[in-house]
Amino acid sequence: MSEEARSAGARITEGESYIGKSVVRPQTARLLAGRGVFTDDIKLPRMTHVAFLRSSHAHARIVSIDAGAAKALPGVVAVIAGEEMARVCGGWVGTLAHFKGMKSAKQYPLAIGRATWQGEPVVAVVAESRAVAEDAVARIAVEWDPLPAVTDPETALDPSTPVIHPELGDNLAFELELTSGDVDRAFREADAVYSDTFWMGRHTGVTLEARTILADFDLSEQRLTVYHSFQAPNMMQDILARHLRIPEHNVRVITKDVGGSFGIKVHIYPDEMAACALAVMLGRPVKFVADRFESFLSDIHARDHRVKAEVAVKRDGTILGMKVDDLTGIGPYSVYPRTSAVEGNQTVRLTPCGYKFRDYAASLKVVLQNKTPMCQYRAVGHPIAFAVMEGMVDRVARELQLDPVEVRRKNYITRDMYPYTSPTGYFFERLSHEEALDRLLEISDYPALCAERDTLRSRGIYRGLGLCTFIELTTPGPAFYGVGGARISSQDGCTIKLEPTGKLICMTGVTEQGQGTDTMIAQVVATAMGVPLDDVRVLTGDTMVTPYGGGTWASRGAGIGGEAALLAGKALKENVLKVAAAILACEPMDLDLRRGRIVDAGTGEVRLDLGELGRIAYFRPDTLPKDFQPELAVTRHYVPRHQGFAFTNGIQLSHVEVDVDTGFVRLLKHWAVEDCGRIINPRLVDEQVRGAVVQGIGAALFEHCVYDEQGQLLTGTMGDYLVPMAAEMPEIVVDHVQTPTLFAEGGFKGAGEAGVAGAPGAVLNAVNDALAPFNARVTRQPITPDVILKALDKL
Amino acid sequence: MDTSLEISLTVNGVPVRRRVEPRLSLVDFLRYELELTGSHVGCEHGVCGACTVRVDGELVRGCLMLAVQADGCRVETIEGVAGTGEIFDLQQAFAEENALQCGACTPGLLLTAQEILRRNPRVDEAEIRRGLSGNYCRCTGYHAIVQAIRKAGAGRAGGTR
Amino acid sequence: MKPAPFVYHRPATLEEAFDLLERYGPEGRILAGGQSLLPALNMRLATPAAVIDINRLPGLGAIRLAPEGLVIGALARQDAVERSPVMAQSAPLIAQAMPHVGHLATRTRGTFGGSLAQADPAAELPACVVALQATMRVARRAGTQEIPAAQFFRGIYTTALAPGEILIEVAVPPIAPGWRSVFDELARRHGDYALVGLAAHCRVSDGAVADARLVFTGVGLAPVRASRTEAVVSGRRLDPGVLAEAGRALEGDLDPPADVHASTALRRHLARALLTRVLTRLVGN
Incomplete structure (x- = not known):
């Protein structure tokens, strides 16, 4: 970075800066008044509703479909099955070229000939109301020929197991072998080797607003307008254009308020593609709102990994090397377009990344299953990787009777080792493991907690403390999807325009799903420009209007969208000062923009109000020099080019009490220290972390998509799939270390995954610490009473 | 066979008369017939609390009551309760604590919080958490919501706790 | 949906x-x-x-003290029952169970009688009325009849109500001197149906259980009275040996079904842990 850029970068933190301020999100006012506009709140003229007949079998041949009674029902507009739908919307294959050897089968909006998971859409019914559409679905008679279901990843590749897609040859979607250094030597030279097998249950996102889409096709102009509860509108625009064969500029995707996403709403779902295709076929608006049954059966699931891990250590706790074997069972298809190989890939690549040992070997197998498709959900791979790594670190500490804090300290990548490239190929500009650990020990008063734990143990109260160091993949560049052939933007644009009264309208390619993206962008723009925050209005999520971009996922909003906003704000400020100089007949360098007014750069004396500048520029440009053209709208783009990802790090501590009679776990308190670089809005970052910690706790203790051997989902309601609720959740203390990236002027990195990345490992370790007096240990999540009582040999 | 029935009720103080199908839930009636879309639909089986509204002053789940059952009743939704200023302090505390992210759970949570504080403004954290146990929030982890309710409660109890 | x-x-x-x-x-x-x-x-x-x-049938929502005890109208809202000032005195078992029944916004609407007539095998109130030996008053065209709570619950979602009959009120007999109640349950989350619950209503005399009524929920097709266990504890001081004996007796009383939330073995284990906990509380204060 040039000296000039550095000084400009420094400037955004001085004076009238909103960077680092916990400003209240102005956009919350509408949500607090019941005036949010979620996709299902939109009603269009002649709107219809679609419901789907979904496969009741995990795997079955469709012998026949009799829809006569459904079609005859008053209020039914259309009943459409797979082949007819495929004529309008072609299928897709969810693979990426940079995952060598990856394979998946072609998937269609509606199953053709065969259904491959319970919940796969088979027949679409469009009707005047959702209730009538459901009445009609109930009248469709499908004759099924049940086929054997593949439901156990461990036997998915056995010769005796049926192959789900015969054209693929086997049930292996992807495999990967990673080796770094000389892992065999490390194991030979070790004083001790410890091995464990970890299981991470399958779970899902359970966004409170279910997946929703409303598609409207105008036959006269051949224009498709889609309101979509989604994270990546430009990705959807591209895919709809290609698969429905509509010119891209005639497809408009609008994301209004989005009621939670967490990676659930960033994938291509057959039912949503079907709804859009139906709008094209019928020339009427078609709305699809997944009900909660459909959410559990058709939203992507995640995790479901079995990881065998072995570590080789010295007697003093130095980790010499590690071997990891990861097996994960996805659905019958790899999900389009991001694929279902990413979680496994990230799991095995992230696992060793907190520590400095170099001898590492990992093996990954991603196998197909007749269950709901799995794909990327918040903190992809992270909670698995760090539950395994940190679980092993605590195992080492327990076996060697060492302090878990000191084992971590001994093995961390230290501050003198950066920049650093992990044995798995990840580049770390600078992480702050030691600082984060120190901070955590201080804010939690860790030694006092340890002392209390030891005292209570003698009274038969079993409390435990669990640490989990993590790193977090944020701000991905083109290497994530683009190089693999997926048309998912890694850059984002930001447009800012000055209105005649001096107010600013800002449009960005990153999107808002509750994180506070629009507030964060407004803070950056207001700071870069030198205007009051209230003078900036941010618009996101309209492909016809907002600059092309990737949207919000993988914690890319601040690092990419924030940087683009910073660049755009600076550029517009420069233009504004040129206009001011033209009006005031001086040089732009003599002027500055502060608090929304043009001031003398030296004295700070107010020279011109921004509204007056706007008035002259828009309505009286005749008063300006003849060769001067005011440029009061600018667009700037940003894509990270200097590193593949902006990695961040942190550490969490969980404090629990285990009732050893019942196996119930009480969460007493939770601490998280994370480092997302320069913080734009501390409160928003804290709340990202807290919300994510609780999602991680859900994974650790409660959430589980349970299937029977026939591939039937047994946890298909909110009564059976246990999400974390207020009464069981702990107070969560959040603190920060700030290590700004120097590769971007803002210094911003991401923070959305951190909580989920570390909480499951922290809770796992805390439970195991509580169980230590019994020499018991658990390695299976969710950690239910059953799991604990079995570990205690009580069941 | 037309099984629909005419109902009359007041919604946010406004008299309403409509013909509805018996199977129409109260929340669907409010959202799709009256276009009061502030009440949300999260699960339709009574677990998530997103559809919470007030009927004759009592908190109810809008998905677990039929619209026809509200005949003759006084129904209040987030739009009405926000409009009267009744929960102004709670709205402000929620905004200040960032006790909402996506906002899907927020209307139901505000109405529940209002009922918790109406019963006891000096309510402690554990009671707040139990009171919220029927309202699902995926975004916040509940911490900020609890803080916001405590803050509003402290204000109502005269600033003393 | x-x-x-x-x-x-x-x-x-x-x-x-x-x-x-x-x-x-x-x-x-x-x-x-x-x-x-x-x-x-x-x-x-x-x-x-x-x-x-039936919500607007008149006169079925009252909670009143009558000579035969506490009479709770079938349409009394659960929230009203929870908040009724007479409950703590006249039916402390129900008062303790009430906060576990669903959530605030379901109790304001859910009725006392509805929960009983629904006969969910994991519900709290059926176990309570069995333990309290309450009387179920059932109306039919021919008149009103009374069914003892112990005979009311017949199986999963199944009661003694015949076609054409409506549960109208429940009479809880007065609490005799020396009788104490404890309700507790083990649920993964507050307000969920319990993995196992126990409604205990016992006469405690001189630190020992004189008479015991122990009714479990969530471990059978209907509320399960643990009669073998009652026999073990009755008339004895609850030292660890008696508690262990009671736990073994409980094995014979319960045959819990397995579901996605808990195996049979887990429910048995939890029932035993809950039994120890509840009995200890019962004689403890």
Whole structure:
């Protein structure tokens, strides 16, 4: 970075800066008044509703479909099955070229000939109301020929197991072998080797607003307008254009308020593609709102990994090397377009990344299953990787009777080792493991907690403390999807325009799903420009209007969208000062923009109000020099080019009490220290972390998509799939270390995954610490009473 | 066979008369017939609390009551309760604590919080958490919501706790 | 997730309700608080031809003290029962159980009688009324009859109510001197149906259990009275040996079903842990 850029970068933190301020999100006012506009709140003229007949079998041949009674029902507009739908919307294959050897089968909006998971859409019914559409679905008679279901990843590749897609040859979607250094030597030279097998249950996102889409096709102009509860509108625009064969500029995707996403709403779902295709076929608006049954059966699931891990250590706790074997069972298809190989890939690549040992070997197998498709959900791979790594670190500490804090300290990548490239190929500009650990020990008063734990143990109260160091993949560049052939933007644009009264309208390619993206962008723009925050209005999520971009996922909003906003704000400020100089007949360098007014750069004396500048520029440009053209709208783009990802790090501590009679776990308190670089809005970052910690706790203790051997989902309601609720959740203390990236002027990195990345490992370790007096240990999540009582040999 | 029935009720103080199908839930009636879309639909089986509204002053789940059952009743939704200023302090505390992210759970949570504080403004954290146990929030982890309710409660109890 | 169509009736009198129950037979479903029926309708697990809404039948929502004890109207809202000032005195077992029954916004609507007539095998209130030896008052066209709570619950969602009958009130006998109640349950989350719950109503004398009524929920097809266990603890001081003996006896009392939330073995284990906990509390204060 040039000296000039550095000084400009420094400037955004001085004076009238909103960077680092916990400003209240102005956009919350509408949500607090019941005036949010979620996709299902939109009603269009002649709107219809679609419901789907979904496969009741995990795997079955469709012998026949009799829809006569459904079609005859008053209020039914259309009943459409797979082949007819495929004529309008072609299928897709969810693979990426940079995952060598990856394979998946072609998937269609509606199953053709065969259904491959319970919940796969088979027949679409469009009707005047959702209730009538459901009445009609109930009248469709499908004759099924049940086929054997593949439901156990461990036997998915056995010769005796049926192959789900015969054209693929086997049930292996992807495999990967990673080796770094000389892992065999490390194991030979070790004083001790410890091995464990970890299981991470399958779970899902359970966004409170279910997946929703409303598609409207105008036959006269051949224009498709889609309101979509989604994270990546430009990705959807591209895919709809290609698969429905509509010119891209005639497809408009609008994301209004989005009621939670967490990676659930960033994938291509057959039912949503079907709804859009139906709008094209019928020339009427078609709305699809997944009900909660459909959410559990058709939203992507995640995790479901079995990881065998072995570590080789010295007697003093130095980790010499590690071997990891990861097996994960996805659905019958790899999900389009991001694929279902990413979680496994990230799991095995992230696992060793907190520590400095170099001898590492990992093996990954991603196998197909007749269950709901799995794909990327918040903190992809992270909670698995760090539950395994940190679980092993605590195992080492327990076996060697060492302090878990000191084992971590001994093995961390230290501050003198950066920049650093992990044995798995990840580049770390600078992480702050030691600082984060120190901070955590201080804010939690860790030694006092340890002392209390030891005292209570003698009274038969079993409390435990669990640490989990993590790193977090944020701000991905083109290497994530683009190089693999997926048309998912890694850059984002930001447009800012000055209105005649001096107010600013800002449009960005990153999107808002509750994180506070629009507030964060407004803070950056207001700071870069030198205007009051209230003078900036941010618009996101309209492909016809907002600059092309990737949207919000993988914690890319601040690092990419924030940087683009910073660049755009600076550029517009420069233009504004040129206009001011033209009006005031001086040089732009003599002027500055502060608090929304043009001031003398030296004295700070107010020279011109921004509204007056706007008035002259828009309505009286005749008063300006003849060769001067005011440029009061600018667009700037940003894509990270200097590193593949902006990695961040942190550490969490969980404090629990285990009732050893019942196996119930009480969460007493939770601490998280994370480092997302320069913080734009501390409160928003804290709340990202807290919300994510609780999602991680859900994974650790409660959430589980349970299937029977026939591939039937047994946890298909909110009564059976246990999400974390207020009464069981702990107070969560959040603190920060700030290590700004120097590769971007803002210094911003991401923070959305951190909580989920570390909480499951922290809770796992805390439970195991509580169980230590019994020499018991658990390695299976969710950690239910059953799991604990079995570990205690009580069941 | 037309099984629909005419109902009359007041919604946010406004008299309403409509013909509805018996199977129409109260929340669907409010959202799709009256276009009061502030009440949300999260699960339709009574677990998530997103559809919470007030009927004759009592908190109810809008998905677990039929619209026809509200005949003759006084129904209040987030739009009405926000409009009267009744929960102004709670709205402000929620905004200040960032006790909402996506906002899907927020209307139901505000109405529940209002009922918790109406019963006891000096309510402690554990009671707040139990009171919220029927309202699902995926975004916040509940911490900020609890803080916001405590803050509003402290204000109502005269600033003393 | 929308219900199948049905016809809706809102009888103004019991007579009208009887007419409707006769007219529709098994195709008519009584709607009280609706906190169980509405989910079943929405999920199309129940598809009755008619829904008969009894919420506006007069006089069935009262909670009153009568010579025969505490009388709780079937339509009394659970929230009203929870907040009734007489409950702590006259039916402390129910007072303790009430906060575990669903959530604030379901208790305001859910009714006391509805929860009993629904007979969910994991519900709290059926176990309470069995432990309290309450009397269920059932109306039919021919008049009112009384059914002891112990004979009311017959199986999963199944009661002694015959076609055409409506539960109208429950009479809880006065608490005799020396009797104590403890309700507790083990649920993964507050307000969930319990993995196991225990309604204990016992006479405690001189630090020992003199008479015991121990009724479990969530571990059978209906509330389960643990009679073998009661026999073990009755008349004895609860030292660790007696508690262990009681735990073993409980094995013979319970045959819990397995589901996605808990195996049979886990439910047995938890029932035993809960038994120890509840009995200890019962004699402890």
